[in-house]
Amino acid sequence: xxxxxxxxxxxxxxxxxxxxxxxxxxxxxxxxxxxxxxxxxxxxxxxxxxxxxxxxxxxxxxxxxxxxxxxxxxxxxxxxxxxxxxxxxxxxxxxxxxxxxxxxxxxxxxxxxxxxxxxxxxxxxxxxxxxxxxxxxxxxxxxxxxxxxxx
Amino acid sequence: xxxxxxxxxxxxxxxxxxxxxxxxxxxxxxxxxxxxxxxxxxxxxxxxxxxxxxxxxxxxxxxxxxxxxxxxxxxxxxxxxxxxxxxxxxxxxxxxxxxxxxxxxx
Numbered sequence: 001x002x003x004x005x006x007x008x009x010x011x012x013x014x015x016x017x018x019x020x021x022x023x024x025x026x027x028x029x030x031x032x033x034x035x036x037x038x039x040x041x042x043x044x045x046x047x048x049x050x051x052x053x054x055x056x057x058x059x060x061x062x063x064x065x066x067x068x069x070x071x072x073x074x075x076x077x078x079x080x081x082x083x084x085x086x087x088x089x090x091x092x093x094x095x096x097x098x099x100x101x102x103x104x105x106x107x108x109x110x111x112x113x114x115x116x117x118x119x120x121x122x123x124x125x126x127x128x129x130x131x132x133x134x135x136x137x138x139x140x141x142x143x144x145x146x147x148x149x150x151x
Numbered sequence: 152x153x154x155x156x157x158x159x160x161x162x163x164x165x166x167x168x169x170x171x172x173x174x175x176x177x178x179x180x181x182x183x184x185x186x187x188x189x190x191x192x193x194x195x196x197x198x199x200x201x202x203x204x205x206x207x208x209x210x211x212x213x214x215x216x217x218x219x220x221x222x223x224x225x226x227x228x229x230x231x232x233x234x235x236x237x238x239x240x241x242x243x244x245x246x247x248x249x250x251x252x253x254x255x256x257x
Contacts, residue, residue, distance in 0.1 A: 056175060058178050064175065066171060069202060114178060
């Protein structure tokens with residue numbers, strides 16, 4: 001089938017973005033997943049709907065929008081899209097998201113990246129460095145590169 | 152809820168559950184794993200979609216809105232609901248109880 005596809009790559013990291021609100025920010029990472037060939041376009045609506053039932057804000061300026069269980073069929077390959085909003089986006093209530101990590105996961109190939117993200121979240125300084133960095137390489141190094149069908 | 156009670160020595164497997172099992176539960180499971188490790192507690196921690204919670208889960212940590220569903224899927228597990236990932240007090244409370252050998256209940 002498809003060649004080995006990275007779960008996270010430089011092409012899937014966009015820094016210095018602006019968005020009017022949560023839906024616009026979700027659209028941005030959602031469209032990145034669409035363009036990257038990871039999801040069908042309808043998955044983006046699923047991501048937005050998911051936020052209405054429970055916010056995916058996970059702390060320290062990071063949100064991890066993703067679709068619902070029922071819409072996993074819209075995922076073509078496991079992938080992660082990262083968008084940085086240095087001015088912040090109001091995510092829920094008073095929580096501002098500076099780093100929005102869109103997730104589409106079929107199986108468990110993204111565990112490595114999310115484990116790195118969990119570690120980042122526990123460190124305020126590292127989290128904040130991701131809010132403002134202008135280096136996509138730094139983001140990739142910090143969150144890690146895992147691969148589809150990795151052993 | 153409130154009827155399932157477990158002793159510390161009965162807690163072998165903790166499952167962090169979320170709706171889709173692809174994002175939030177993984178972050179939560181990782182945070183909890185680290186706290187357990189720091190406390191020198193060896194308990195298996197997994198993550199799952201709420202529809203797919205394994206039957207052998209002893210404790211399930213899940214967002215309040217999914218707690219009822221989680222208890223239906225795993226009637227014999229202690230379900231611990233939480234409201235927010237931010238400064239989630241559930242981890243520290245659970246780790247403290249496990250460490251102290253206290254009972255854990257839904």
